[in-house]
Amino acid sequence: MAIDPQAPPRPWHALPDDLGALVCAAIPAIADELVDVLGPAIPVYRTLEGPFGRDVVKAVADALHDFAGVIEQRPPTVGADRALYVAVGERWFRSGHSLDELQAGYHLGARVVWRRIAAVATAARAEAATIGVLADALFAYLDEIAAVTVEGFVAAQAAAAGEVERRRARLLGCLVSDPQPERAVLERAALEAGWPLPRALAIVALGTDAAPRRLPSDVLAGVVDGVACLVVPDPDGPGRRAPLEAALAGHAAALGPTTPPEHAARSWTRARALHALLPDPGLHVADDHLLELLLAEDPSLVDDLARLRLAPLAGLPPRSRQTLHETLLAYLRHRGNGPRMAADLHVHPQTVRYRLARLRELLGDALDDPEARFELEVVLRARAVRASP
Template sequence: MALDARSTPRPWHALPTDLGALVCAAIPAIADELVDVLGPAIPVYRSLEGPFGRDVVAAVADALHDFAGVIEHRPPTVGADRALYVAVGERWFRSGHSLDDLQSGYHLGARVVWRRIAAVATDAGAEAETVAVLADALFAYLDEIAAVTVEGFVAAQAAAAGELERRRAQLVATLVADPTPERAVLERTAADASWPLPRSVAVITLAADHGGLRDRRLPGDLLIGSVDGAACLILPDPDGPGRRQQLELALRGHAAALGSTVAAEHAARSWARARALWRLLDPGVPGLLVADDHLLELLLAEDPSLVDDLARLRLAPLTALAPRSRERLESTLLAYLRHRGNGPRIAAALQVHPQTVRYRLARLRDLLGAALDDPEARFELEVVLRARSAARP
C-alpha cells in the first residue's frame, strides 16, 4: 500500500482499514510486556504491580485503544482525554517519583509499544511506507501524551512549591511570635512546612527590599520570611562548622544583623535582639553585625539616657573643646582603653603616626587626670565611648 507523494494524502488514510482492530487485539500483550520491561530497566517502575501501577497500565491501555480507534479516521491526538493525562502527571508527582523517571518510562515504553504495533502492521501485510506512516502517527501521539502528562506533573510541582513556601512563611511568623507558642505548636507547624525543628537557631534581619536574596547561595535549610515589614531569616544550628562564613558570604553586599543563638522555642528573643541591633547599625554600610559582639551597646540602647548621664559625668572636661577636636580625642581614648595603652596598636587602629598618639594621650591625661588610672572610671569611660561609637555612622 504505497503512498503517492503527489496527491499528499493524509497519512492515516494510507493505513490498513482493519489495523485498528488488530492493534486492539494486541493491547493486553503490549501492557504485559510494558510491566515486564519497565520494572527491571527503571527501579521506580517495579511498583507497577501495586494499585498505582495498575492505574498506569490502564492509562496506557486506554491510550492505545484511543489510538487504534482513530488511526483510520483522523489524526491521532489526545483531544478530549487531555484532562486524563494531566491527572496522570499530577498523580505521578504526588506519588513522590521524579520527572526524569516519568520521561524515561515514556521513552522506553514508546519503543516497546512500537515494536508490537510494527509487528502487527507487518503481519497484516502493510508495506514499508505504510509502516513508516504508522510510526510517525504513533510517536506523534505518544509525544503528545507525554507532553500533557509532564505538563500535569510540572503544574502539581509548582502548586506544591507555592504551598510549601506559604507554610514556611507561616512557620517564620510562628517561630518569632510573642508570646512564644507551645513546643507542640512549633513542632506541628514545622512538620507541615517540611522543616525539621532544630535544637538551636539564630535570626537574621536586613532591609525589607532584599531582591535577589533567594538567588544567593544561602544555606539550604535557611527559612526566609517577612515579619512586620522586615526581612526575617532563621538559621538552624548557627554555631555549626562553617555556618557563619557561609552566611557572611551569601549576604555580602547587604547590611544585616544576626541575633543570638537560642533554642528554637526562644527564636523570638533572637529576633528581638537582631532588630535592636539593626536599629543601631548604619544600613548604608554592608556587612553582617552579630548581636553577641555588641551586647553592651544593646544593653545601653535600652535606656539611652543612662549613656548621656554617664557621658556628662566622665567626659565633662572635653565639652569645652571644638567638636572635631573632641571627636579625635574620644576616638583616641577608646582605642587607648581597648588596647590597654599599647601605643603601636593604638596608632594602627587609628591609622595615625605614633607621635600623634603620644600627643593626644598627653592631652587626655591633662584633661582627665586620675580618671585614666581609676579602674571604675576607665570602665565607665569605655562604656560611654563604645555606645557613642556604635551610634555614630
C-alpha cells in the same frame, strides 16, 4: 525512511480503514511487552505492582486503545482525555518518583510501541507511505500524552512546594510571635512544615535586599515586618558558624542569642534591634553588643552623656574631632597600651603619643577617673555602632 521535521504532517485520514482494528488486536501483547521491557531497563518500573502498578498498565492499554481510535476516527490529539493524562502525572509525582524517570519511560515506551505497531502494519502489507503516515500520527500522539503528563507532574510539584513554603512561613511566624505559643503548638507546626524542631536556635536579621549565598539547607528563611529573618538551628554546634558567615559575607546581619525554640522571639527581638544599629557588613553577634543594645533603648541618654563627657572636644573641626574620638576609644579599649593602639588605628606609635597628649590637654583628669573613663567608653562604643560623627 527519513522524516523532515519541518514538513507538515501527512493526513491521518490517508490510513487504511482496517488498520485501527489491527492495532486494537495487538494492544494486549504491546502492553505486556511494555511492562516486560520497562522493568529491566529503568529500575523504578520494576516496582509496578499493587494498585499503582495496575493503574500504570491500565493507562498504557487505554492510551493504545485511544490511539487506535485516533487513526480510525480523528486527528492525533488526546482531546477530551487530557484530564486523564494530567492525573497520571500528578499521581506519578505523589508516588515519589522523579520526572526524569517518567520521561525515560515515555521515550523507551515510544520505541517499543512503534516497533510493534510497525510490525503489525508490515504484516498487513501496508505500503511505505502508509507506515510513514502511521509514524507521524503515533509520535504526535505520544508527544502530546507525554507533554500533558509532565504538565500534571509539574503542577503537582509546584503545588506541593507552595504548600511547604506556606507551612514554613506559618512556622516562622509562630517562632517569632510575641507572646509565643505553647511548645506543643510549635512542635505541630514544625511537623507540618517538615522542619525538625531543634533543641536550640538563633535568629538572624538582615535587609530584605540581601541575597545570601548558599545558606545551610536547614535554615528557615522568611520576611517579618519588612526585615529578612533566618532561623538557624544549633548555631553553636561544631562547624555551624563558618558556613553562615560565608553565606552572609558582604551583608549587614545581626545574630540574636541562642535560645530554646519556645523563646525564639527573644532572639528575634535582639537581632532586629542590633540590625537597626549596624553600620558595617558582616555577621554581628548580639551578645557582643549588649551595652549598645541597652543604650539604644533610649538614644537620648547617649546624646546627653556625650554632651557631658565630650564637651571639651565639641569645638574642634569635625575631622579632628572624629580622629580624637577614635583614638580615645582605642585608648580605653587597650588600657593605654601604645603599640596596640597604633596597630588598631593603623598609625605610627609617635602619632598615638601626640594624639594622647592632645586628649590629656582637652580632657584633663577624666582620663584617670574610673567613672569618667567608663562613661566615655560607653558613649564612644554606642556612637561607633550608630556610626554617628
